[in-house]
Amino acid sequence: MTHSALSVSHLSKDFQIDQHKTISVLKDISFEAQYGEFISILGISGSGKSTLLKCMSSLLIPSSGAICINGVNPYKLRNSQLAKLRRNHIAFIFQSYNLLPALPVLENIALPLRLSHRPVPVATIRNLLSQMKFQADIHAFVKHLSGGEQQKVAIARAILSDSSIVFADEPTGALDSGSRQVIFTLLKQLAQKGKCVLMVTHDIELASQTDRALILKDGQIAHDIDSPSPDVLYQALGISTFD
Numbered sequence: 296m297t298h299s300a301l302s303v304s305h306l307s308k309d310f311q312i313d314q315h316k317t318i319s320v321l322k323d324i325s326f327e328a329q330y331g332e333f334i335s336i337l338g339i340s341g342s343g344k345s346t347l348l349k350c351m352s353s354l355l356i357p358s359s360g361a362i363c364i365n366g367v368n369p370y371k372l373r374n375s376q377l378a379k380l381r382r383n384h385i386a387f388i389f390q391s392y393n394l395l396p397a398l399p400v401l402e403n404i405a406l407p408l409r410l411s412h413r414p415v416p417v418a419t420i421r422n423l424l425s426q427m428k429f430q431a432d433i434h435a436f437v438k439h440l441s442g443g444e445q446q447k448v449a450i451a452r453a454i455l456s457d458s459s460i461v462f463a464d465e466p467t468g469a470l471d472s473g474s475r476q477v478i479f480t481l482l483k484q485l486a487q488k489g490k491c492v493l494m495v496t497h498d499i500e501l502a503s504q505t506d507r508a509l510i511l512k513d514g515q516i517a518h519d520i521d522s523p524s525p526d527v528l529y530q531a532l533g534i535s536t537f538d
C-alpha cells in the first residue's frame with residue numbers, strides 16, 4: 296500500500312458560536328495513521344474528540360489544514376467521487392449510533408452493502424451478531440432496541456461494510472464489560488486484517504490494548520504514545536491511579 300490510511304496536516308477547527316464569539320476546538324493538528332494500526336483517541340469531555348473524528352472522516356469541513364484519506368483529500372472531491380471514497384474507505388460508528396429507527400436490524404446493517412450493490416450475507420450477519428451476544432431478532436425495529444443493542448447494530452454495520460478505515464466514537468460506551476471486550480476484539484481483528492481503526496474512548500483498559508494512543512488536550516495532540524500501558528495513559532491524562 297503506497298499511501299498512509301490517513302494523513303492529517305495542520306488541521307484546525309473553529310465553531311462560530313454567535314456574532315461575537317468563536318471557539319477554537321482543534322488547533323494545528325498533524326499526524327499520520329497507517330493501515331493495520333489500531334489507534335485510540337482519549338481526552339476529557341469537550342476536548343474535541345468527536346470533532347476530530349468527523350473532520351478526519353469527510354463529515355465536517357476543517358477551518359484550515361488538510362486531510363488525506365488513502366491519499367485523497369475528501370474535501371476537494373466532487374459529490375460522486377466523495378460518495379465512492381466513503382463507500383470504499385470510510386466506516387463511522389457514531390457516538391449516537393445514527394441508525395434508521397424505523398428499519399429492522401438487518402436492513403440497518405445491510406445499508407452500506409445495498410448502497411454499493413453488494414450481496415447481503417444474512418448468515419454472516421447472524422453469526423457476527425451472535426458473537427456480539429446480540430439478543431434481539433434481526434427483524435426487530437431498531438427503535439425498540441436498548442442503547443447497547445443499537446450500539447452493536449452500528450458496530451456490525453461498520454464491520455460488514457468492509458471499509459478500509461473505521462472511525463469509532465466511543466463504540467463501547469453503552470455496553471457491559473463482557474460485550475465491551477468482545478466488541479473491542481472484533482475491532483482489533485479488523486486492524487490485524489490490515490484496516491486502520493481509530494477509536495475514541497474513555498476506557499483506559501481498552502486503550503492500553505491498542506497500538507497507539509493520541510491524547511487530546513487544549514485542541515492539540517498533547518501525547519502520541521506507542522504501545523500505551525495503563526500507567527502511562529493515566530499519567531498522560533493527568534489522572535491519579537490513587538483516586
Ligand SMILES: Nc1ncnc2c1ncn2[C@@H]1O[C@H](COP(=O)(O)OP(=O)(O)OP(=O)(O)O)[C@@H](O)[C@H]1O
Pocket residue numbers: 310311312320338339340341342343344345346347390
Ligand atoms: N456544531 C458545533 N457547534 C458549536 N460548538 C460545537 C459543535 N460541535 C462541537 N462543539 C463544541 O466543541 C467542543 C468539542 O466537542 P466534541 O463533541 O468534539 O468533544 P468530545 O471530546 O467528543 O466530548 P465527549 O467526550 O463529551 O463526547 C465542545 O466545546 C463542543 O461544545
Ligand SMILES: [Mg+2]
Pocket residue numbers: 344345346390464
Ligand atoms: Mg464525543
